[in-house]
Amino acid sequence: MYNLLRNKIIRNINILLVFLISTCFFANTSTAQLRNSLNLPDNDDKWYHIGIVIMGTSNRFQISQHPRFLESDSVLVTNPNNNFGFGIGGMHTFRVSNRFEARVVFPQLLFVNKSINYHLRYPESSNQETEVMNQNVESILLGVPVQLKLKSDRIGNFRVYMMGGLKFETDLSSKANARNAENFVKLKKSDYGIEAGIGFNFYNKMFILSPEIKISNGISDVHARDANLKFSNVIDRIQSRQIIFSLIFEG
Template sequence: MNIRNSYLTHLSRYIIGAAVLLFAAKQTATAQEKVMNMEEHDSKLYYFGLTFGANASAFKISNTNYFVQQDTFQVIQPKWGPGFHIGLMGSLRINKFIDLRFIPGVVFAEKGIRTVSRSGIVQDNKIESIYGQLPLQLKFKSDRIHNFRFYGLLGGRFDYDMASNARSRRSDEVLRIKPNDLSAEVGFGLEFIYPNFIFSPEIKISQGMMNNHFPDNTIPLSNAIEKINSRMITFSIQIQG
């Protein structure tokens, strides 16, 4: 009986000791999970980063009255095209929840226009652009949830198309596109905060506010189009320090 009691006493001590060790290990692991990375970053007045990613862009087309009367085109339809971009990012802290961002970058974009003639001939035309972009945005941030937060974006952007053919003298141009554009932007993103950097995927939608069409009455398609606005969907990856 004494041997049995001694065995039970030692077993109880082992069980209690193991339970204490497991509890302590769990508490330590939980504490490590809740370590706030880069806490000083939230109080920085400004910080910088790198952004890169992919985009899809298209035109919004408004036809002229001549389009109804003419007998050349049955359909004029915009098509989305792929692209990519890279840029630098500078952020200025306004308060705990709002940053002002400036992200100059270079964007390669492609837009398509499909035409169907009255005789049923389908033709796909591509218009390539190389934009120098100057976006200015307000970033509305949530509270940090440990090492994560989400945010929304609202802003405007100036674009200069370095591949614009508005002044081109070539006779085989499909359309002539003006180089300057202003766009409104809205979007959202996520921030994953690591010990040495912030990883941030982001999606934006932009709508051009200016008419990009440069009229040329020697181009049949140009006579059927009154107004062209740009549209773009952008997926970006940002690395911030």
């Protein structure tokens, strides 16, 4: 009986050892397979990485009328239009923690066109006939957005994030100091504003592709008002409004 009991205990110990060894082997194999299935598994541990941004924009003005507008006998209505543009930039990302990253887009170049529709009364018309005149304002904006990015947990090769921050821009084609400017609204060179958006990280074998959409609103008044110009004196403040869709390629 003693020999039988001892053999049974030894057999149970052997079974337990086999089970533990098999479990450890399976766990190690599963971990290795999971890691092998991840693209760029060590990318999140980098303190800095660089990328390229390609942007498409929807642009418009936010207009506040001047009290002179009510006194105008030629300009009846001013309406901002939605226009499209594009841009490119360099993305610089710095790791702050497992959840947060700081980003700087520099340089950022946006080629945008904004326009205003003016409804004008014919100066010699007695029956209130009007015409519509479209005033285009073309800009080349050199900007430096500074953003803080909040990341979700990584699910396989996918992640969601939100971002927000400030932007600083200068208009390289500003006509604020131009003479003979009767045919356009003049804008100041500098602008600043706030940005907020959401994006998605898709981890590929060689890079991370991140489609992103954000709202970018100017805070400052960019209107260089000229009281002597009929297209300018009826407007008080002009602020920029943009919706930017970006494709970001990061290594």
